[in-house]
Amino acid sequence: MSEVIRENETVTIRPQSDVVASMASEFKGELKGLLDEGIRDLTIDLQGVEMVDSVGLGVLIATHNSLSKTGGQLAVCNVSNDIFSLFKTMRLDKHFSVTAIEEEACHGTS
């Protein structure tokens, strides 16, 4: 089960494991549930997620596609460095907002 945090208009969902094929079905169901509620702006918090496999990636993109249909937006945050570079390489950041985990965000500033 993923943790769902509702704050005003935005809803954040935080998967409790790596986003991989084995959990994709359940995760997809949860996301679908949220979308069926009519949520438009959804944030997927990948804090602690080390691994996103192809299927997991597919779920994220599918979520984006579903949200775009209703005019909503997907944001993925707290993305670990490896996964961040994957998103970048695949140019997924052109489609939805991807932010690296916080301690990464401040790298090199000191």
Place this chain on the structure above:
Amino acid sequence: MEHLDDEILESFIEESREHLADIENDLLTIEEGGADIDEDLVNKVFRAAHSIKGGAGFMGLETIKNLAHKIENVLGMIRSQEIVPSSEVVNILLLAFDTLRDMVNNANESNGVDITEHTVALAGITSAYLPPEEKAEVNEQVEISLPDGPPLFTVAKFDLHQAEKEKHNVYVVAFDLIHDIHRRGLTPLSFLHELQDKVNVIDCTVEIGDVGTLDEEVIINCLPLYVLLSSDVTPENAAELWGVSQESVHQLTGDLTLKTVDMAGYEIVQPPADFPEPVAEPVAPMEIPIETPTVCPEVQTPTPEPEVSAEPEIPKRKAPPKMTSSSAETSLRVNVKLLDNLMNLAGELVLSRNELMQAEAQNELNLIGAATQRINLVTSELQEAIMLTRMQPIGNVFNKFPRVVRDLASALDKKIELSVSGNDVDMDKTIIEGLADPLTHLVRNSADHGIEDPAVRRKSGKSETGQIWLKAYHEAGQVNIEISDDGKGINPDKLSQSAINKGLVTEKQVEAMSDKEKIAMIFLPGFSMADKVTDVSGRGVGMDVVKTNLDKLGGQIDIDSKIGYGTTIRIKLPLTLAIIPSLMISTNEQRYALPMVNVVELLRIPAKQIKERIEQVADAEVVRLRQELLPILSLRKLLAENLDLEPDTETERETALATGRAMNIVVVSAGSFKYGLVVDQLHDSEEIVVKPLDQYLKKCRGYAGATIMGNGQVALILDVASLARMAELNLEEIAKSSLDHEDQVAIDEMKTESLLLFGCSESEKFGVPVDLVGRIERIASSDIEYSGGKKTIKYRGGILPLYGIDEVANVEPLAQRDDLLVIVFRINGHEFGLLAIPPVDTVDVAVKLDRETLRQLGIKGSAIIDDQTTLIVDIYEFIQTLNPDWVDSMPVDDQGCITTDSGGTKILYAEDSGFFRNTVRKFLEEEGYGVIDAEDGQEAWQLLQEHADEISMVLTDIEMPNLDGLGLSKKIRSDERFQHIPIIALTTLASDKDVAKGKEIGVTDYQVKLDKEKLISSIQTMLSH
């Protein structure tokens, strides 16, 4: 970037370093060659940039990748003879490589580095040299699309052009991440890395529309990833090689030299089929590769090397080592032959052991003897072989000097030629690393101060081009390094005049000096050779630092100079630091080891000659040795001082005369000066294995380490330089200035301290280090309240206990006056006031503390300040006597007073970068401090409150998330409890303005990150009072 696999990052850094190692010289050679390029050499440099680019891309080090890519572009054009490697071009490349190297060394920080300067310069070259019609290509974007499809990629035309020049084919390959990747057990990340290793990935994109929405029934049907790549793979093999179906591979053709901007010239052709609609045919793309799995095993099976398969099963974050220490090399490449040899020797050792055990079981003495001999032999060989693994050619350091000299020559408008020899002399890795800075300094000095301007050289009949020679060679088990120039030489008189002007020596002392001794003054701290400060050198820090660094490596430095003909600097270094030949001596029936490199000669003075040969000059003893007076030190006395034993006042001469024994003197040299060390007995020389001293022994001066002798006993290794310092023997004294003791005081190494001077009665003066004082409050005697037999006052809403010095020490009682002062101290979280009478004064003085005459409880000793005897209060002892439990936790040092600078001291360290946190923490811990670290200011603030009583100092980074260093300092200062805690701000770069701002807030000191020595010394000064 702590999550990167440490091992992979490390190997990337290592590999990149190797690639970068010879780049400078290669580039310089390329520059020399001009238009006539050496293709192999250019290729080599090109490959270096290319591999770094690949590796960096893999590691997600975008900035490194980008810079390497730009460099690669320029090199590619040099290779194809489009650009002539003029010195201008090479300059830009050199600078770019410098930054690249810095970034590689600091890979974790590299993404934040600003490389615009380089990219602009590099792009400038590319566009300047491009044929006009291609110039625009660098910035010109072209769109690439599948037939009838929307544009997939927008890329710089230049990139496509480059690929074509490299005779690469450009493909658009459609991978289905679900079918082609996931079902082969790969993760997208590992797949991309693998791909980037094999081909040049220009761009990628995901056709997200094909993925479908959450409403589809199947979890995820397909995930098409289009990759634009260039590779030398032929179209026939492409599909098989990448494990996709023929239909998924599209080759890009088109006349790239056409001026057409859009895709008109491009067409996706051959194989002609359209990209299959993935939704319609989800299974099709994977069939081909599965059927022919053996065609290309390197792609189809996940490679076993950890470098390319970021295995999903490994939960990386759980790995505890958060960082690699990226700037220091932690691994080393070793010749396989050497390893084989080691393995052999290890095998032999095992055999010999078996032999020995058997012999021992049979109790056969002659067999045991034979076995022992074998073990002896094998061990020596093993030792040698292991030493060899640490050996590196000195060329690793020398290699950078052609560049240094080239840059300097052009900066200084001089003509200089550098000749290097002995590149292949091998030395221990540690020494090689430590040599880089001192050598650079010396070479720069030679170029800056040694070599004259061309005009001056012409006038004096020399060739316009100055020469600098850098030589390394073996001699007598040591390595000698010589840096010589044919410049103007060092004028000893000018130098000594300058030393006098700077107040480093007196004229009297100079008179007695030989030219060589005068030149040796260059090593005095605070001395700079240059008439004026130049950009290159002459900032007054230098030669003394060079010397200290070399001392640390066990090296010795010597200068020979002839006015008008040049200067030669000779450095002698041991081959290794781990095993050193030493002379064993004993004193007080303890054995000590003296490193052979320091031993000049042994001197035995028979009892009957002592009278004539040992003389007393002032309070120093000297020995007459071949017309020279050599100061002598008694090891016995020095060590007694260390142990705080009752020093015996008898001189060595008296002792020797009294006992009628001969005197054994070891003449030792500590760099530029010599002295005699009087020991009880001389033994033979031994090769000893150096073991570092444990940190609780670090405070004992005079020792360089310890070793275990053949009989299992421990012997301490003496450090001759530090022994000389203990005896306050220094260069000036050797210059026979001991005759003139008065003048010497000025240059004696004495610590300047800030003291608060105060009195309790009219007749006695007291002093206490200012740093310990919290505040001084003026009160009236009527303010004092007496409760429970104790004096207190109301102070900032609390009650402050008051004490008089006379409560502990036997001094005059407090004068009866109306106006009084309370000096507020804060010790271990407890505040108390010391009663005094006005006036108070603060002075900065060099204190010569007399620990004998007036020493008593609460009084550390006495000193003469402004012609008045001043008692220095030991505030720790004072308060401990009154309130033992306040200071119980503090350790007591050998002087009997409480110290704060030993193991118990805790430093709070706030730093967001894991790299710095670990590195700085490590060297703080090495120095024996306890470290509590925090990842940002907020956390630090919390920790400080939790550990308020333990933390004696705060170290903080400036730039941090949540709460930055300045904010933290502000918070600390605004809390009464922490008003006096020292705060050191650590920065990478601090402008004067920043420093001023910090000081205003209450930052005690600024230090540069990773400048270990300065930082430690700053910490010590702040804590040592």
